[in-house]
Amino acid sequence: MTSNTVITPAKNTIITATAVIDSQALLENYQLIKSLAPNCKILAVLKANGYGHGLARIAKLLSDSLLTEEYSADAFGVARLDEALSLRAAGIVQPIVLLEGVFNQADLPIVAVNDLQIVVHDQEQLDAIIHMPAEKLLHKQLKVWLKIDTGMHRLGIETADFDYFYQQLKSSNNVQTPIVLMSHLACADDKNDDSTTKQLALFEQLTGHLDEPKSCANSAGICAWQQSHYDWLRPGLMLYGVSPLLNADNNSHNSAQALAIKPVMTLQASLIAIRQIKAGEKVGYGANWQATKNTTIGVVAIGYGDGYPRHANNNTPVLINNRIVPLVGRVAMDMITVDLGVDSTDKIGDIATLWGKNLPVEVIAKHATTIAYELLCNIKPRVQITVS
Numbered sequence: 267m268t269s270n271t272v273i274t275p276a277k278n279t280i281i282t283a284t285a286v287i288d289s290q291a292l293l294e295n296y297q298l299i300k301s302l303a304p305n306c307k308i309l310a311v312l313k314a315n316g317y318g319h320g321l322a323r324i325a326k327l328l329s330d331s332l333l334t335e336e337y338s339a340d341a342f343g344v345a346r347l348d349e350a351l352s353l354r355a356a357g358i359v360q361p362i363v364l365l366e367g368v369f370n371q372a373d374l375p376i377v378a379v380n381d382l383q384i385v386v387h388d389q390e391q392l393d394a395i396i397h398m399p400a401e402k403l404l405h406k407q408l409k410v411w412l413k414i415d416t417g418m419h420r421l422g423i424e425t426a427d428f429d430y431f432y433q434q435l436k437s438s439n440n441v442q443t444p445i446v447l448m449s450h451l452a453c454a455d456d457k458n459d460d461s462t463t464k465q466l467a468l469f470e471q472l473t474g475h476l477d478e479p480k481s482c483a484n485s486a487g488i489c490a491w492q493q494s495h496y497d498w499l500r501p502g503l504m505l506y507g508v509s510p511l512l513n514a515d516n517n518s519h520n521s522a523q524a525l526a527i528k529p530v531m532t533l534q535a536s537l538i539a540i541r542q543i544k545a546g547e548k549v550g551y552g553a554n555w556q557a558t559k560n561t562t563i564g565v566v567a568i569g570y571g572d573g574y575p576r577h578a579n580n581n582t583p584v585l586i587n588n589r590i591v592p593l594v595g596r597v598a599m600d601m602i603t604v605d606l607g608v609d610s611t612d613k614i615g616d617i618a619t620l621w622g623k624n625l626p627v628e629v630i631a632k633h634a635t636t637i638a639y640e641l642l643c644n645i646k647p648r649v650q651i652t653v654s
């Protein structure tokens with residue numbers, strides 16, 4: 267090489283929509299939950315593809331045989347039989363609970379063979395269990411969680427029917443003891459809503475005298491309602507580092523930062539084009555954003571085809587080169603446009619963070635008039651996943 271050889275700097279590598287999964291953050295969130303209720307067992311909720319983070323991926327991270335007990339989940343919760351079976355196929359051996367139970371009696375032998383646990387929330391499910399010939403269950407007894415409707419009025423048996431359901435299950439040879447008694451909280455995200463107090467009082471009135479394991483707390487219950495903790499916690503959202511409480515999008519004591527949980531998913535993509543526009547020019551489909559002064563527009567390789575919300579409004583924050591810039595113009599299938607400002611020095615290939623580390627998904631949800639749960643679950647299969 268001669269001294270006047272010109273070395274062209276390597277071009278920034280471009281990444282399309284990529285979700286970086288921070289395994290350490292997941293383990294720390296898990297440990298934090300454990301520290302809030304050291305005597306409780308934890309059922310980690312993994313439904314909807316692990317809230318978009320990957321069903322088997324999250325289960326494996328929380329069940330690795332190398333993990334000490336403080337990081338290893340006591341059980342996993344899913345909504346559908348298929349989700350449970352794919353966990354078993356991935357080699358997960360922990361208890362798995364079907365949080366809505368089975369929808370057909372024919373699924374009960376599959377439940378028994380795969381050592382799954384089932385919620386019972388209505389008469390059909392009770393009948394299916396108690397009338398099932400024991401040989402069809404290979405004489406295995408089913409592990410059951412009896413769900414009581416204490417006020418949410420979605421799933422769960424009526425409080426007036428509790429004794430009947432409990433006795434029927436107790437006296438069935440198809441059912442193993444103990445039976446976990448559970449309920450679900452409708453408004454636990456709001457510390458000032460007294461319906462949680464009422465739900466918990468009703469639950470206590472029905473079950474307080476029974477020596478069975480109990481479970482009422484989702485993430486919001488864990489954070490805000492200590493009296494809901496009982497024996498089994500059922501965290502979903504907070505496990506992924508997202509605040510389950512109301513108004514978590516600002517820097518209040520309800521934010522993830524204040525709760526000391528860390529985002530597990532950081533969603534990123536590169537700038538793939540940069541252009542100068544003049545005051546008065548419009549950007550994107552429908553030309554619904556107009557520059558008020560000369561500026562620089564950056565195009566980021568992510569859109570609603572990846573799960574970025576199409577209804578994110580102008581001004582939704584995007585993090586690029588350690589500063590927040592506003593989304594401008596409509597979100598398209600594969601791209602969004604941002605206002606980098608007239609003095610921008612950003613380059614093609616620079617990475618934009620759409621949510622995650624240093625930009626809570628709770629904030630983006632507010633700008634898209636939705637909730638963080640929906641944004642996470644909407645991550646599409648074409649998004650690259652990397653685990654750090």
Ligand SMILES: Cc1ncc(COP(=O)(O)O)c(C=O)c1O
Nearest residue numbers: 311365450484485500501502503
């Ligand atoms: C029965 C049950 N328990 C726990 C959870 C977890 O809730 P969260 O993600 O709010 O912690 C859910 C989720 O909807 C649920 O349906």
